Amino acid sequence: MLRAQYKIVSENDGDCMTDFFGPDGLFCSKLEGFEYRAQQETLSKAIAEGLKAGGGYLLAAEAPTGVGKSFAFLAPAIEWVQKEGGAVLVLTSSIPLQEQLISKDLPALSQVMGVPVSFGLLKGRGNYGCMRKAFDLGDDGFLSFNDGGEASETIMAWLSTTDEGDLSEIPLPPGHPVVERISASFRGCLGGRCPFRERCFVQKSLRNAARWQVVVANYHLFFAYTLSRGGAFPVPVKAIFCDEAHRMAEALSSVSTQSVRKDDWLRHLKRVPLPRLDQAVCNALGYDPESQAGLVKESGELAKAFFDRLDSLGGRGGIFNDPPEQLTRDGRALMDSLGPITSIGRKIDDYISDMGPAGEDVARDNGEYLAWSQVLVEMIESLRWCLDVSDYPHWTYWREEGGLFSSPSWCGDMLPSSFGVSGDSPVIVALSATMAVDGKLDYWIRETGLVPDRTLLLDSPFDLKGQMDISVVDLDTAVTDERYDDRVCRVVRKLCKDNRGSSLVLLSSTRLLRRVGSYLKKNDDGYSVLVQGELPRSELLRLFREDRTSVLVGTVSFREGVDVPGDSLTQVIVDRVPFPHPEDPVQIARRDLEGQASFMRSVLPSAKMSLRQAIGRLIRSGSDRGKVAILDGRVLSRANWRILESLPSVPIKRVRVIDRAVAHIGGV
Template sequence: MGNRYVVIDFETTGNSPMKDRVIQVGAVLIEDDKIVERFSSYVNPQLPIPPFVQQLTGISDEDVQKAPIFDDIAPDLWKLLDGSYFVAHNVPFDLAFLQEELANSGYLEFKGPSIDTVELSRMLLPHIESYKLNQLAEYLDIEHENPHRADSDAEVTARLLLFLLNKINTLPLLTLQNLEPLVRQLKSDVEGIFRAEIQAKLKSLLKEEDNVDLFRQFAFKKQIELKEDYSSVPSFQDLKESILQTLSSSMKYYEARKGQVEMMDAVDEALDAHQHLLVEAGTGTGKSLAYLLPSIVYGKKEGRPMVISTHTVQLQEQLLDRDIPLLNELLPFELNAAVLKGRNHYLCMRKFEQHLSQTVEQNYDTILTKAQLLVWLVETDFGDVEELNLPSGGKLLWEDVKSDVRSCLNHKCPFFSRCFYHRAKRKAQQADVVITNHSLLFTDLVNRNQLLPAYKEVVIDEAHHLEEVGGNYFGVQTDYFSFHQLLDRIGDSADNGLFSKAAKLCEEIESSISKADIKRIDEALKNVLVEGSDLFRMLHTFVSRKHKKSPTEIGRVSLRIDEEIEKNKLWASILETTARVTSQLKDLANLLSEVNKALREKEEHLSLKQSGLLVDYEGMIQTVLEQHDKLDYLLLNRHVDEVMWLEAEIKGPRNAVYIFSKPIEIADKLADSFFSKKNSVVLTSATLTVNENFDYIIEHLGLEDFVPITKTIPSPFHYENQAKLMIPTDFPLIKDVKQEEFVEEAAQSIYQIANVTNGRMLVLFTSYEMLRAVYKRVKELTEKFILIGQGVDSGSRAKLTKNFKQFDKAILFGTSSFWEGVDIPGEDLSCLVIVRLPFSPPDHPILAAKSEKLANNGGNPFMDLSLPQAVIRFKQGFGRLVRTQSDRGVVFVLDRRIISTRYGKMFRQSLPAVPIMKGPLYELLDELRGWL
């Protein structure tokens, strides 16, 4: 493109340009799309390098002692930068240091254009999980010899820039033209680059590539339609031997596993006999292949789709990206697979087109998200938001542009032929295997099977989550944020919301709606907003007053609403306010409906865009009525066999409240509406049994009357050689000491264990409060280890896990979601510490209600409910350690109840045959040193 770019990276003593200094500089000059010059040097900062920076960069005080000061290299950098773009991976950081160091050296500030490769990567690679330099290098297969060294980082950033510039060059003309007004508003000065590329494409008049589909001023990735396959299919047993032989001969590292073949046969038998099956398959069994092969062959033979349901997106992606392509090589027929998710996962092109044409002032995240979506359209097959890494503000835009049953024009929509949701449904109707999630499975159930293709057989992986997900879908919930977001989306007549647009449309087409009518709606909206905010504030105050724990508690606290609570005077005031809010919501819906009626009367005069607005507006009215019904159901009515509770962020906004009502048990609902309607349901997980039987899961899922087949497949790993379970006998029980003392003991123990294992440790907690306290104390004890804490450091579970893997000496602190689904194979994880046995808090509303019901029926709430739940969670936590045949590691359980109580035996028996050692911590550490 003929531009000159200087890519710069600085390593520094800290993050503040005013007080910190540069310790290394790396620079790469690019001209005519080629690297033509490199410059790098240590820099003497004339102050000590902090230990953390030394560990991160590998640069010591000795390295920079005889290096030039910045004044000495400033002329070389200034010469390089003359007439160039300044490029960096996170420009605000490097440019701020450059300007400060130049000023200190007596130079004027750099005033040329700049490009931030973080921002450019976010726009042009919208699907990447992380925009950290080393992860982008890994994705693009760029060699990154020394991360956090300026010369290596500058080199990688330069190669990344070349890739991104080339990516701009390959984008279709229509995409570039749609992007041009957006890139003008970005922080990087790339408008000229895009304009030049547009001019070049217009001059060349090149035909767009064959894989691009141009429609209504958008460029899409061209889709290949599925082919029907009518070939006859033999049974799984007829195919099994040839499949296993092909696996052994074609896959270098494949081992025929006895357990995997056992599971294949069990799945095939259950499907053939029209029976339900429960399979607990230990880690390393290869259960995905074990259920996919027989179930898909069976479905193909019967001419019905096989539905596979998972709980996590990661497992869905693994099935689609790894397992299905392998099956296509193994099976004697072409396999059509489709992924189907909830409708709001998919982009609505009609809404996006409308948003793209808006010229109202937009924030940075909205602009970046629109640019991401335009690039993504050329690459996506599915239009699924899970493929995107949206900025936080972009998630708000997604709420406006996602597909929605209430605002769908269906066949009247100009984008119907290219609708991502309807395309996904069509693919699912044609597919041999439909991969979905537990949420959609239940959404389909409560919507009378309108979403998934008709199916009689289903495999449910991660089945230990089924009861929890089912409870969510058979229940009702709302919260202040969804309430406020709805009113925000409506907006008054002066805003840019749906009501304002509808009001302007009424004026344009001279409808019967008067200015007085508009004023009445504005007033109604204002009343609902004020009263609604008051209601949620009162609920927050109510939870805060009633909650017995410290007001400094972190995260949400919950309060179950029972007959005793309902006698409270404040609760009576809450109900009065609720009655007013529900009445006002009904009035608001009626007033909004008058506008809708007036617009419908002039329907024949509306353009396509205006008709789309009308459908969105009608959907919004339905949502107002839905919000009315939810508040009425949750607060103004009592429901037998349901538990109702509030959750509040005690330290959060004063109206941050969530309201829930869920059935205490869902066993009967599942039995009647799900299991009785299916020929065969295969439920599998690594954790289904308690005390070596399936009784708990059978009872809680309503499977007792169906007498399901049960099968336990042990893990093929050699736990007796690969792992040890260590229980320090000198660690205090939490009930015997003050919390501060327990935190101190936990922190000291973790620190001592980490010294032996060199970090590489995952510490699992049962509460955020304890996690934060222990994290803080360990941080005070040592700077030797990198500490990463869930809820302390920002980011998702996947992001925190990736950060953990980057460092040799790291400790990862996790709770809730970290007990399962975290996969850290190899030497990255050598030690797992379980601080407390994972019992749920006895006052959690669902658990308390279940316990009461059990006790009333003569059961034992602890033995029949709390203990089985904790054992299943404990097994999940233990499973984080050994993920492959070659992994070795130790599990420390700091909770002596595992050996000092009668029920502790159930936790120990739930584990594979792992050697158990108990004794004072110093003895266990001596043993561990020798073993590791």
């Protein structure tokens, strides 16, 4: 609860942060429940100094849970924009953090600091409706639905009343095909050629964001702009705060991934909206509707033949760095057949440009075809890229059922340019609760390619030695042993029973998830068992928080984003050191790229960081108490892995399972 306001008076950046965060500072005296943390004050001062250093400066800081990193970067950011003008951008990976920043942290800081701060959340393009696509619902083109037009009528009614164009306002179920069809994604966007450009909801959101002092967005949106649209984020900012910075490279890889999907291709070629041109324009462009329809049909047959051949390769897919010659020939034949089709789109586009203002009617009447043709060009380029494979192993190429895919094997040579970290580029502050491996940021620096001017590794503000302990449980069974799953089930059950529930169980495979979840439910020990996939994630977490004795069983995705302080979570169980799967195509490409050094340079650091994230679910406040159990004896037996060095400095004991006995061996 806020109890007062305060005006910024200090001119010295370090003193100003002490005025805010010091033991006798503003926040301790005016924010109820705020506690002085030396780590938070140190971080805020480092950020203030970085902002003062100016464009191109990069600070990378690990701030463990409890430091209060959101306040630590928002306070100097607010103070800085008040003095210098302009705006700052806050990038995150998760929706809950965005909501916390917008609904709690920024309003609280604005009030207690006594300064008006304009801020808002810039959502991704897919959250907004496209007016051109919406109006095309009523045409006689390729859009058709099974609801008798009711969904289309709902869309048109929404369009007549909406101000922001947010698709969440539409009273239709999430994922409804009509809603997805009118999404204002990059694909199919006509940009300046769109007849509805002056009323575009995406452009309106960008104009709003340009007036904010603090813009909050996610990494995917940021990289979608910087990688795909001229390399520039559309809102000018002087500083970028990258929260959850350990997810930066992953987000860039996701945005960069190329895909060639059978269903997408066959659907797109089936739904061609033939251009609606008068005879004079047809003659000028050399366009014959009947001939065009025939070409599209022929291309559809070639596409089916290509994907049939791809499916005939059999197997489970995997790395695809040497495509069969016949498949490559089929792909080239498909791309060649599409040349005359895409050329019509280019000719119409040029014709509209040459006509100037008089071309508006042609653009409006043929917007759907122009968008369809533009998407087709992008699909052709993705197919060409996935069949070329010449950039392997710097890029990974792989096959899954019904498609081909490609993504960067390593983002370190792409990520720096996406931020523009030279010249007049913005100050960058990268923050995360988990960035370091073995007490260094070398792994994060190598993965991102970002070289900080300063690094800062802060200690936990919690008394971890007094709040938690770790047990390393040696199951005495290889993972390939048929007894392994049964042993994991029994040990997990004993640990949960001894703890009276209140446990988060993190497993390395969906197979184990099903086995352990079923085993715990069958052997009812008096607590609820919540299993990933049986309910939406948000609902599982709500039930887990509310029921202080429940057990939540999940896989890799629950190593992050689980914030459950108090008695509902007093034990974290991890079945194995979370190494990436060795047959993952990206891991194969990394091995080919890095050679024998790949394990120590990439695989092991990734596993250590994932293990730290899993353990970090336990202690979320100064009053939490609990224990961690790692069911993997390699933590101790593989001394050269130095996994112990990546764990918190807390009491560690060794436990060994022999047949059906669980024996405590002793301290480590």
